[in-house]
Amino acid sequence: MNAPSNLKYSKSDEWFDPSSGAVGLSDYAQSQLSDIVFVEILVDEGETVEVGKAIASVESVKASAEIFSPAAGKVISVNKGLSEKPETLNSDPYGAGWMIKVEGGTTGDVMESAAYVKYCEERTH
Amino acid sequence: MTYIPISPKERDEMLKIIGVGTLDELFDAVPKKHRFPKLNLPQALSEMEALALLGELAAGNENVREHMISFLGAGAYNHYIPAVVDHILRRGEFYTAYTPYQPEISQGTLQSIFEYQSLMANLTGMEVSNASHYDGATAAAEAVSLAHAQFRGKRKKIVMSPTVNPQYRAVIRTYTQGMGLEEAGDDPTADLEAGPEFLTQFIDDNTSLVIVQYPDFFGRIYDYAKLIDAAHAKGALVCVVANPTALIMLKTPGEMGADIVVGDAQPFGIPLWYGGPYLGFFTTKKSFVHKMAGRLVGETVDARGQRAYVLTLTAREQHIKRERATSNICTNQGLLALASAVYMSVLGKSGLQEVAELCYQKAHYAAAELSKIDGFGLCFSEPFFHEFVLCCPKPAGEVNQHLLENGIIGGYDLGEDYPALKDHLLIAVTEMNSREEIDTLLEALKEVSHD
Amino acid sequence: MTDISVSQNVKIVEPTVYELSSVGRRGVAMPASDVPETALPEKTLLRTSLPMPELAEVDVIRHYMHLSRFNYSVDGGFYPLGSCTMKYNPKINEDTCRLPRFIYTHPLQPIETVQGNLALMYEMQEWLKEISGFAGVTLQPAAGAHGEFTGVLMMAAYHKSRGDARRTKMLIPDAAHGTNPASVGMLGMSVATIPSDARGNVDLEALETACDDTVAGMMLTNPNTLGMFDENIEKVIKLVKDCGGLMYGDGANLNALLGIVRPGDLGFDVMHFNLHKTFSVPHGGGGPGSGPVGVSQRLVDFLPSPLVTIVEEGDDEAAPLYGFFTPKQTIGRMKAFHGHFGGGLVRSYTYIAMHGAEGLKDVSQYAVLNANYLQARLRKTYKIPYDRICMHEFVAEGQFEGSDVRALDIAKRLMDYDFHPPTNYFPLIVHEALMIEPTETENKDTLDAFADALIKIAEESLLQPELLHSAPHITPFGRMDEVKAARELVLCCWLPEGYDLEK
Structure with missing residues (x-):
């Protein structure tokens, strides 16, 4: 399981990049969902999001999930290409699989990489 | 009579293995006060008597083939x-099967639904069809839900022509009562000779869907292309409620630019049956497929390299998405979709x-x-x-x-x-x-x- | 357009109707016109091509015969799908529902000409009321989920009519069918999930905490999807009612309760019937179903319109005149016309008429007997997480200590033994769930053969797990590539390229 150390992680498996403001879905979450076939970003550029707001909806072959924002702030960018290539969430969750970028992001209750890895390991047992 | 194939001797053996003395003991969890009510129902009939009783009831009707x-x-x-239709519907392999959740042993149902989807999409001039809805009216109501979901609930208005079947409009009103929508255009006292473009005045940036009927409830044929352009100019979607028999001859709503084409395929091989069950068809553009309710069959291959079909995009549906699903829909009208596919094929x-x-x-x-x-x-x-x-x-x-x-x-x-x-x-x-x-x-x- | 010539490595077992099509071939023909000819509408109003297949009648029959052989069915074998009640579909029902005087009646005919239909519908309403203990019944809903939506709309309308606008929370147990929360979602209400306790009952403490003055009601399946009759059912209903909520009963599992207990007597306010489960309407490969809804006295005025009633009382000489009426505070119309009359009501009416009160009680008693018998036979081999006397179904775990075999593998392997698998991965609260509902129409030999197969498969899972992972082996088709289906989304086929549409 991959969890880059420069990112922060929420309990509901989203990551937040404090330097760029990007938000996405963790490697652990994408592997649990397995083959993702649909993603819809639920917020528009310019909108303000709160911590815990549903920002995207994801469907895989067997499951569906809502993605909640781990940070609060103004949405400055939305990854519009993602809906054309939802499998990007499986192949590159921390890169091309980013969903939105938030400006001035204050985060909610997030974990450092090591704590998140431990948290995921606990859940697999 | 009943259809229980267990002899008293077998029953007693089974009770013994379970570890109880009588059938009644299996129901100890049921509150005693209400357990085993005496139901006031008529005496049970044999098959022969039942057929006679149903015949007597039927005799109270006059039908539109033999009497009037x-x-x-x-x-x-x-x-x-055509006779072929009911012969196929009467095959137990089709009518006594369940929803094809186990594709390895359900390819008959799956391929016939795939073909139904194909025939319907070709008939309406659209890109995709789902596996069907309850009837035309509920299919029209599902079109409203699709548009509502497509705009993520941000557009709060639908525009409905007064010349859409009144029952369909009634069902749409029932379905949408929890959605907080504004309905415009649906005025049966309006000028009924005004032509479809009169709806344009109601369409604005807050409109998610415009609904018209083709031919309209009065049988009139209009080309809705201009109205559809006007709706698209405001970003709204257009749903055309169509009669399938008319579509055999007329320009397709797809050619006019419609986003959703729904209707009732009862005219295609389904008897009048005093109003049901009928067959709601729902066709749309591929880009809306994730927002479309209902089951969907897609092509794939099996582990042996054979072309095969499966229910696909199931994560949209209620059993996975639960309260976030666009619709609670669970069944389709499988057997009747088969009827209409046979009807189209054999004619x-x-x-x-x-x-x-x-x-x-x-x-x-x-x-x-x-x-x-x-x-x-x-x-x-x-x-x-x-x-x-x-x-x-x-x-x-x-x-x-x-x-x-x-x-x-x-x-x-x-x-x-x-x-x-x-x-x-x-x-x-x-x-x-x-x-x-x-x-x-x-x-x-x-x-x-x-x- | 999608190219129909699938990649060369893929074997086509049965071509589609479009692939079978040949220019100029024809099937059933219509008679010649007997009226003077009228010119067609102007060309701009006509379609330019009709991409429909061209086949002879025999082509069509063979095609569908081939397809039918790929289906497993109740007529062909044991179908123990939990929550689906795949009972035998009596053949007489197929004849009664096709009587010409039923089948050729138009839904808008004057009521004087369809008194037979209306009498049947009226009596069906009365019978369902008697069976369930409710005060009113609508026959209109097209299926169980449609009935559920109808019920939730009535609950919302009831609270609204009392000016009780705050009640937007629906309590739903964690074991519930997905349709329950989805129905609530369609109305924009919120869902509060209530956990189950160790015996498979609603957790009373959690329920009590959730009960407040924002509760619209509770949607409860009883027996629940674990097959357990809630041992505290009266307490559950009292808690919900005391906080002002309404009690919704999911009738999916009514096959356990006929003549055993009436949901209305227990205090439920609404329940949908699944005529295609409990009352032997065939499932049709996924529909049509039929989902009448019963309600308690306080909801009768909210029923969908129209209902069937006696509009003129009869006497010794004349039968009553049946007709329609609209309830005072109706939620409106749920579908066009009057419900699934032919496919649903006539078949179920025939079924109830042939069973009577005692016969219906037998149905439920034997359905419960069969389920408990299977449970007893499998208990030593499969873990039963909620192990007590079950109702018409039970849930086992499809996994074994020391084996990587999963419920899905067991399900697929059962096909090799010529059984339809049980429902798997539902309810969600059991790991690797196998939900088994034998119904009352199976004999002991079949139940034994099924139990033997499951026990054998349990052995195989330890000795030859690969056999299960790659199952099924002897079915006409193997496991499917579901990812390909969802990613490529080929949802239609078209006429082959170069097909001459103008001919």
Whole structure:
């Protein structure tokens, strides 16, 4: 399981990049969902999001999930290409699989990489 | 009688293995006060008696094949069903199967639904079809849900033509009562001769969906291309409620640019059956497929390299998405989708064209002759397919009563839904109506005119 | 357009109707026109091509015969799908529902000409009321989920009519069918999930905490999807009612309760019937179903319109006149016309008429007997997480200590033994769930053969797990590539390229 150390992680498996403001879905979450076939970003550029707001909806072959924002702030960018290539969430969750970028992001209750890895390991047992 | 294949001896052996003495002991968890109520139901019948009882009940009906001549349509149509259709529906392999959740042993159902989807998409000129809805009215209501979801609930208005079937409009109102929508255009006292573009005034940036019917409830054929362009200019989607028999002949809503085409495929191989079950079809553009409710069959391959079919995009559906699903829909009308697919296949291109032409020709003969009778006339001048509005010299209810006394079920009395059309009948003519029947109607109406 | 010539490595077992099509071939023909010809509408109003297949009748019959052989069915074998009640579909029902005087009646005919239909519908309403203990019944809903939506709409309308606008929370147990929360979602209400306790009952403490003055009601399946009759059912209903909520009963599991207990007597306010489960309407490969809804006295005015009633009382000489009426505060119309008359009501009416009160009680008693018998036979081999006397179904775990075999593998392997698998991965609260509902129409030999197969498969899972992972082996098709289906989304086929549409 991959969890880059420069990112922060929420309990509901989203990551937040404090330097760029990007938000996405963790490697652990994408592997649990397995083959993702649909993603819809639920917020528009310019909108303000709160911590815990549903920002995207994801469907895989067997499951569906809502993605909640781990940070609060103004949405400055939305990854519009993602809906054309939802499998990007499986192949590159921390890169091309980013969903939105938030400006001035204050985060909610997030974990450092090591704590998140431990948290995921606990859940697999 | 019952269908329980367990002998008393076997029952006792089974109880022993379970570890209880009697059948009744299996129900100790049920509150004693209410356990084993005495039901007041008629004495059980044998199969022979049951058939006789149902025959007696049926004898209380007069039908539109053997007893009466009928010109009723208004959403349900009397068409010929080739014998092949029911022969296939009666195969236990089809009608006693469940939803094809286990594709390895359900390819019969899956491929036939895939073919149904293909036939429907081809008929409507759209890119995709789902595996069907309960009926045309609920399919139209699901179109509203699709548009609502497509705009993520941000557009709060739908525009509905008053010439959409009144029952469909009623169902849409029922379905949407929790959605906080504004409904515009749906005014049965509006000018019914205004043409479809009059809806344009209601369409704005807050409109998610515009709903029209084709041919409209009065049978009129309009090209909706301009209206659709106007709706698209405001970013709204357009749903066309269509009659499948008419689509055999007419320009497809797909060609006009429609986003969603729905309707009832009852005319395609499903008996009148006093109103149900029927078959709601739902076709749309591929880009809306994730927002479309209902089951969907897609092509794939199996582990042995064989082409096969599966239910796909199931994560959209209620059993996975639960309260976030667009719809709670669970069943489709599987067996009836099969009926309509068989109907389209066995009539084929030429047979279908013959059905449509017969409907058109006979309806036009009827319209031409009926409008010659003193006091009667065609209400509208637009082209029509197999239904038209006849204005009468007296209230439509009285005209129908006279016809009924002559063994004829007249048209649909429009006065109940449209206050301005109290003296108007909606007449439907299909390939089932012979010239003789039409002439009988003609003679009976002449008597009305002379009264 | 999608190219129909699938990649060359893929074997086509049965071509589609479009692939079978040949220019100029024809099936059923219509008679010649007997009226003078009228010109068609102007060309701009007509379609330019009709891409429909061209086949002979025999082509069509063979095609569908081939397809039918790929289906497993109740007529062909044991179908123990939990929650689906795949009972035998009596053949007489197929005849009664096709009587010409039923089948050729138009839904808008004058009521005087369809008194037989209306009498049947009226009596059906009365019978369902008697069976369930409710005060009113609508026959209109098209399926169980449609009935559920109808019920939730009535609950919302009831609270609204009392000016009780705050009640927007629906309590739903964690074991519930997905349709329950989805129905609530359609109305924009919120869902509060209530956990189950160790015996498979609603957790009373959690329920009590959730009960407040924002509760619209509770949607409860009883027996629940674990097959357990809630041992505290009266307490559950009292808690919900005391806080002002309404009690919705999911009738999916009514096959356990006929003549055993009436939901209305227990205090439920609404329940949908699944005529295609409990009352033997065939499932049709996924529909049509039929989902009448019963309600308690306080909801009768909210029923969908129209209902069937006696509009003129009869006497010794004349039968009553049946007709329609609209309830005072109706939620409106749920579908066009009057419900699934032919496919649903006539079949179920025939079924109830042949069973009577005692016969219906037998149905439920034997359905419960069969389920408990299977449970007893499998208990030593499969873990039963909620192990007590079950109702018409039970849930086992499809996994074994020391094996990587999963419920899915067991399900697929059962096909090799010529059984339809049980429902798997539902309810969600059991790991690797196998939900088994034998119904009352199976004999002991079949139940034994099924139990033997499951026990054998349990052995195989330890000795030859690969056999299970790659199952099924002897079915006409193997496991499917579901990812390909969802990614490529080929949802339609078209006429082959170059097909001459103008001919």
